[in-house]
Amino acid sequence: MPKTIKKCFYEKLTFEKFLLAHKRARKSKGMKSEVIDFERNLENNLINLINQIANGTYTSGRYRSFIIYEPKERIIEALPYRDRVVHQWYIEEFIKPYILPRFINSSFACLDDKGTHIAVDTLQKYMRVMKRNEGYFWILKCDIKKYFYNINNDILFNIIQRYIYDKNLLNFSKKVIYTKSNSRIGIPIGNYTSQYFANIYLNELDQFVKRELKIKYYVRYMDDFVILLRNKEECKRVKNVISVFLMSFLKLELNAKSKYYPYKMGIDFCGYRTYTTHRLLRTSNKKKIKKKIKKWNRLWEKNKCDIYAVRASVNAWLGHVSHCNSYRLREKLFSEAKFIYNNI
Numbered sequence: 001m002p003k004t005i006k007k008c009f010y011e012k013l014t015f016e017k018f019l020l021a022h023k024r025a026r027k028s029k030g031m032k033s034e035v036i037d038f039e040r041n042l043e044n045n046l047i048n049l050i051n052q053i054a055n056g057t058y059t060s061g062r063y064r065s066f067i068i069y070e071p072k073e074r075i076i077e078a079l080p081y082r083d084r085v086v087h088q089w090y091i092e093e094f095i096k097p098y099i100l101p102r103f104i105n106s107s108f109a110c111l112d113d114k115g116t117h118i119a120v121d122t123l124q125k126y127m128r129v130m131k132r133n134e135g136y137f138w139i140l141k142c143d144i145k146k147y148f149y150n151i152n153n154d155i156l157f158n159i160i161q162r163y164i165y166d167k168n169l170l171n172f173s174k175k176v177i178y179t180k181s182n183s184r185i186g187i188p189i190g191n192y193t194s195q196y197f198a199n200i201y202l203n204e205l206d207q208f209v210k211r212e213l214k215i216k217y218y219v220r221y222m223d224d225f226v227i228l229l230r231n232k233e234e235c236k237r238v239k240n241v242i243s244v245f246l247m248s249f250l251k252l253e254l255n256a257k258s259k260y261y262p263y264k265m266g267i268d269f270c271g272y273r274t275y276t277t278h279r280l281l282r283t284s285n286k287k288k289i290k291k292k293i294k295k296w297n298r299l300w301e302k303n304k305c306d307i308y309a310v311r312a313s314v315n316a317w318l319g320h321v322s323h324c325n326s327y328r329l330r331e332k333l334f335s336e337a338k339f340i341y342n343n344i
Contacts, residue, residue, distance in 0.1 A: 005098045009168040012093040013054055018046045021088035025081065025192075034081040049086060053172065058086070060179045063188065077181045077188035087192040090176060095196050099163050103199070104206045109222040110199045116270040117323050119221045124274050126217040127263065130228045131276045139267055140227040140235045142242070142258035144202075147223035148194065149186040151201055152251045153177055156187070159200060198222060201250065208245055213238065221270050228263070235260035272324050279324040286329065289317055293337045 022042070026035050038045055052058035061080035068074050079087075100111060108119035130137040144150070157177050164170045177197065181188040187197055202223065209215050209227070215238070217228035229235050239260060246252040266275045273280045292313065299305040321330065 004163055004165040005094060005169060006165045008094075009166050009172070010054070012089075013050055015046060015050065017093060018050055018085065018089055021092065022046065022085050024092070025084045025088045032081075038081050038085075045082065046085075049082060053086070056171070058172075058175070060175070063181050074189055076190040078190045079179075084192060087176070090172070091192060091196055094164075094169060095193075095200075099200060100196075103203055104210055104218075106219045107199065107203065107206050108220070110195050116221065119219055120270050120272050120274055120279065120323065123219045123226060123267065123269060124276070124279065126219065126228055127267075127274065127276045130217060131263070134230055137263050138229050138232055138235045138260055139263055139265070140229060140239055140258075140260045141267060141269070142225055142227075142239070143255045144223040144246070145253045145255045146186075147252070148189050148198060150252055151186045151198060153187070155250060156197055156201055159204065160197075195222075204250060205242070205246065208249075209242070213241065219269075224269060226267055226269055229260075232260065271320065281321055281324050281326055281329060285320075289333060293333060297337060 022038075026039075029035050049058070060083050063077040063079060065075055065077050068076055078084075096112075103111065106122060108114040108116070108122070127137075157174060160173050160177070161170060164173060176193055177187075179188075187194045199222065202220065205225075206218075206220060209218050215227055215229075219226050227235075227238060229238060239254070239258065243254050246254065263276065266273045266280075268282060271282050271285060273282060296305055296310055318330070
């Protein structure tokens with residue numbers, strides 16, 4: 001694999017690759033009006049995008065902002081569909097094949113064949129090795145304060161610049177990174193590019209932890225990371241060193257919730273509380289499903305329950321809890337909603 005991306009920008013600027021990008025971007029969104037409008041004149045729209053990028057006149061459209069409240073209040077900023085096609089092309093053709101393979105093995109967000117479940121499996125494996133080798137150990141659990149909003153675009157561009165020697169690709173990357181969102185701070189939550197840029201940004205921390213601090217048991221999922229250490233003193237020292245590194249090189253701060261504690265308390269990470277011996281569902285997830293079941297019961301009584309929507313939601317939840325010790329929880333919860341068993 002080449003150390004940098006060289007002279008491939010125009011080679012990948014083809015109609016076939018943009019058609020594939022469109023197909024990925026429209027997944028699960030084919031009935032949305034902006035997708036339908038784009039497809040009415042698909043060939044011309046794709047050719048126009050390619051020509052604009054080729055001659056340097058491409059600019060992003062205006063962001064649409066809205067607020068979500070799960071798992072917490074966040075401002076989501078979404079670009080028009082045409083720009084989402086461009087972002088698909090950019091990530092799939094350049095970021096994924098050239099930059100993501102350089103990540104450490106214990107980084108799990110945005111990576112093919114990884115994800116939350118493999119992250120938790122790896123963490124539990126590390127915990128069991130530490131327990132076997134040390135007998136007793138401590139957990140350093142950290143996350144970044146308002147991560148997406150505090151990513152520095154100049155620092156991000158400097159990081160990307162180390163990977164790219166193709167001047168045309170570098171100029172295009174600059175356009176993508178410095179696209180003005182409504183909030184005008186950090187990188188917008190909602191762009192396809194943002195989750196990858198965020199991961200590339202914290203790869204700097206990953207490399208520091210593994211290469212400079214020589215820490216063996218380290219797992220990161222986006223801005224949440226866990227380190228397993230021998231004792232409290234090590235946790236305190238490593239936390240201070242990481243805090244200084246983040247502020248000095250990435251202009252980031254650790255969240256005040258970042259803390260260290262004995263391993264017997266378990267680790268709240270990626271939706272589960274994980275112990276050396278077992279794994280439980282996060283309390284907030286239990287509360288959420290209880291709330292949903294009550295709502296479905298009310299709708300069922302009024303004969304207004306969309307059983308297909310309920311089926312999809314229940315199956316997704318069952319898939320999630322299948323990765324932890326949840327038999328009694330499932331029995332208890334769904335005994336209160338027998339119609340789900342009878343009709344799903």
